[in-house]
Amino acid sequence: MATETNQQILLVKRPKGMPNEEHFQLVEGPIPQPGEGEVLVRTLYLSVDPYMRGRMSDRKSYVPPYPLNEVVTGGVVGEVVQSRAADLKEGDIVLAHYGWQKYAAVKSNQVRKLNPDLAPISTALGVLGMPGLTAYFGMLEIGRPQPGETVVVSGAAGAVGTVAAQIAKIKGCRVVGIAGSDTKIRYLLDELDLDAAINYRTTPNLKKALAEACPNGVDIYFDNVGGEISDAVISLLNHGARIPLCGQISLYNLEKPDIGPRIQPQLLITSALMKGFIVTDYADRFEEGTRQLAQWLRNGQLKYTEHIVEGFENTVKAFLGLFTGENLGKQLVKVAEPTKSSA
Amino acid sequence: MATETNQQILLVKRPKGMPNEEHFQLVEGPIPQPGEGEVLVRTLYLSVDPYMRGRMSDRKSYVPPYPLNEVVTGGVVGEVVQSRAADLKEGDIVLAHYGWQKYAAVKSNQVRKLNPDLAPISTALGVLGMPGLTAYFGMLEIGRPQPGETVVVSGAAGAVGTVAAQIAKIKGCRVVGIAGSDTKIRYLLDELDLDAAINYRTTPNLKKALAEACPNGVDIYFDNVGGEISDAVISLLNHGARIPLCGQISLYNLEKPDIGPRIQPQLLITSALMKGFIVTDYADRFEEGTRQLAQWLRNGQLKYTEHIVEGFENTVKAFLGLFTGENLGKQLVKVAEPTKSSA
Structure with a gap:
């Protein structure tokens, strides 16, 4: 791990009309160090969603616009690879919201621990997310x-x-x-x-x-x-x-x-x-809904399918595919395999 | 009364765009005779309302289109001038729905008796209607x-x-x-x-x-x-x-x-x-609303105003005025005075 670097995708230009690769930049940098109460999370799956397009424009929407030259944030399922928080340990699988980057150091209360025995971990970004x-x-x-x-x-x-x-x-x-x-x-x-x-x-x-x-x-x-x-x-x-x-x-x-x-x-x-x-x-009823x-998923009354693109470098392409109708079911980017077989 | 005739306004042509006098026809005829269980009502106020425009077109709306060559129906406040129904007597003031005509014979269960002491009778077509x-x-x-x-x-x-x-x-x-x-x-x-x-x-x-x-x-x-x-x-x-x-x-x-x-x-x-x-x-809560x-009206918390055009022959003009914004408050046509002073 020491030899690997972090990769992040930044929004560098606000799209007018259909976005393309020019609006984003992939940058490399050091893997962050978790502070006290934080964990270092390695991204396994990241989510691309239509609502992100709204945040790329500089206008009022549900949620504030993405700042320019910062990482595009969104849902992620990752693995804790280093923990300085009492409630999480290495190998834990978590749902986080740090977006399009391979690693992030986040406070442990900003992630939710998933139970890989209950459902495939990617479903936390789709049918159960x-x-x-x-x-x-x-x-x-x-x-x-x-x-x-x-x-x-x-x-x-x-x-x-x-x-x-x-x-x-x-x-x-x-x-x-x-x-x-x-x-x-x-x-x-x-x-x-x-x-x-x-x-x-x-x-x-x-x-x-x-x-x-x-x-x-x-x-x-x-x-x-x-x-x-x-x-x-x-x-x-x-x-x-x-x-x-x-x-x-x-x-x-x-x-x-x-x-x-x-x-x-x-x-x-x-x-x-x-x-x-x-x-x-x-939000106050997410537990009931999940x-x-x-x-329904366990009963077989609810089916799901995922459209998985492999490789962090294909994130923007996967995102753009949402608008041309590439995906059947939930569009995900698979960034890495978990260290232990938990997926 | 015996020498008077009835007058009715028929829809004779379906307007495309803004209606005008050509789409309507004023016809005269005998005053109808009430049958058993019916009353003869003399129109005092009649209502012209924007929703009527929708019914003049031949397309699906809330309510069916008006049939051609028939009276334009709508709310009316009138006075019972002859009764063959046990529950209503001459001089009673009623709310009816027979529309743009001076007289109509209607079943007594198709009208609602008004109490002129509670509020001016015209309010049954406006603020209390x-x-x-x-x-x-x-x-x-x-x-x-x-x-x-x-x-x-x-x-x-x-x-x-x-x-x-x-x-x-x-x-x-x-x-x-x-x-x-x-x-x-x-x-x-x-x-x-x-x-x-x-x-x-x-x-x-x-x-x-x-x-x-x-x-x-x-x-x-x-x-x-x-x-x-x-x-x-x-x-x-x-x-x-x-x-x-x-x-x-x-x-x-x-x-x-x-x-x-x-x-x-x-x-x-x-x-x-x-x-x-x-x-x-x-409809099941009209009583509560009224x-x-x-x-509120009695308390002085609710005020109302009426824009009254005099004369049955001005009904179409009053109706058309709704679309040019002539009216302040409820647009009514005053057709006659009550026999007794009840308005």
């Missing part, structure tokens, strides 16, 4: 699915969409997924057992296809993408429909605000509810 | 105002807006009204005691004026109008804001769907809630 909880609270608290209702999920093959769609199935709904490749459509139908799935890239008339897939209209629209896909779904809402507004990935890289038909008239005549949210709105998701 | 209840449930059930919050009401000088704004004041909020004439602005400030009021027609930069009037951002936006006014307000939402979507009067007469900047990104980053509603969503509104 932030994306899974996002789906859980958005679908259950805003969507409030009732048996027999029709639920449409956009971005259905992504980290959040796959979980949201399955929760609606568990609740007894007819579930229609929208995604952007035939591989994803097959996954939604064959693996997740959705009632219908529509490839928005190859369907000539999305609204017509949706109307056919939703003969009783739409009661819940779990929206990850926004834009014209949402326009089509919103035209089919039933009275009292609910729209958990989870993401708008189709708009994140536009250089100016997108325009489209105003949706208020449609929400008005259907008494529909639309609500934006961020998972931290439900417990329920883990139980 | 459908518009008042719309404001009550929209503001309290969707807006959920908390003391100290900032509330913006568009269409603030209208039948619903005046009540919504005052309820927010009663609940201890800072209330900012948007309206379209200096007379209305003075009314909002001087009579209703709002904290600020903005004339959207004369303010060069609405967003800037709103930002100044809402130094702590916007927690509730009670929307009656839609369009660019809403765009400006939505740009100022606080985290957790609520938007009761009550009307979109600026859009009702457009010939095609209006386009504008998509609002989902803003709702997303603020975890805001937007909900369409129609007063009948709360009782509370009447109590």
Whole structure:
């Protein structure tokens, strides 16, 4: 370990429109020394997530913008390789939030210890982590699915969409997924057992296809993408429909605000509810959510898949792939194997 | 009375865009005879409301379209002039829904008897009727105002807006009204005691004026109008804001769907809630709402104003005036005086 150096990826330029490699810089430096009460964590998996795009711009969003010339922060699963904290020891696997770097020294109270016997450690970044909880609270608290209702999920093959769609199935709904490749459509139908799935890239008339897939209209629209896909779904809402507004990935890289038909008239005549949210709105209930998701996972009622890119140097590429629809399920970067076999 | 004839206004052509006199026809005919269990009602006040515009088009809305060549239906306060029902007698003042006609024979269970001693009878069409209840449930059930919050009401000088704004004041909020004439602005400030009021027609930069009037951002936006006014307000939402979507009067007469900047990104980053509603969503609580509104009225906490046009033949003109902002408060047509002095 003494001969290895740390690597970090910094945001060095704010993207306007679609980001590219030029907005980031990979830098090398010494591996940090943990202070008293800190642990040194070696990154095993790191997370790339659509919400990070918002933080790269210099404007108000859920969370403050990333500072320039600093490490892009986000979720990480790592292994404690040196401990100066009483509550963690070498070899412990932890969930941390220090982002795109190979090593970090962090206070032990800023990480959460994972139990590798309960679930594969990478799931702490996906189905049992932030994306899974996002789906859980958005679908259950805003969507409030009732048996027999029709639920449409956009971005259905992504980290959040796959979980949201399955929760609606568990609740007894007819579930229609929208995604952007035939591989994803097959996954939604064959693996997740959705009632219908529509490839928005190859369907000539999305609204017509949706109307056919939703003969009783739409009661819940779990929206990850926004834009014209949402326009089509919103035209089919039933009275009292609910729209958990989870993401708008189709708009994140536009250089100016997108325009489209105003949706208020449609929400008005259907008494529909639309609500934006961020998972931290439900922070006081994360334990409940994680417990329920883990139980569904054990029962086999909840499946997940991960799209894993190998190698720290491919982090930016993996991040950019989120916006071109490369990933099926949760997009992760695998940075290293754990020292002990705990994954 | 025997020499008088009935008059009715029919919808004879569906408007595309702004309606005009050509879409309606005033017809004369015999005064109907009440059947067993029916009463003959003579119209004293009739209501013209923005929602009626939606029903004049042949498309799905809250309520079915008006049939062509039939009377435009809507709220009426009238006097029973002949009764063949045990529960009503001549001279009783009733709220009915038979619309734009001077006389109608209706089943006694389709009207509600009013007590002229409790409040002026015309208030059953305004502050104590459908518009008042719309404001009550929209503001309290969707807006959920908390003391100290900032509330913006568009269409603030209208039948619903005046009540919504005052309820927010009663609940201890800072209330900012948007309206379209200096007379209305003075009314909002001087009579209703709002904290600020903005004339959207004369303010060069609405967003800037709103930002100044809402130094702590916007927690509730009670929307009656839609369009660019809403765009400006939505740009100022606080985290957790609520938007009761009550009307979109600026859009009702457009010939095609209006386009504008998509609002989902803003709702997303603020975890805001937007909900369409129609007063009948709360039909099982009308009694509670009416009782509370009447109590505020008696206490002097709730004021109202009516914009009264005289003469049945001016009904269409009064209706069209809703879309050019003629009315301050509830727009009514006074058709006749009661036989006894009960108004």
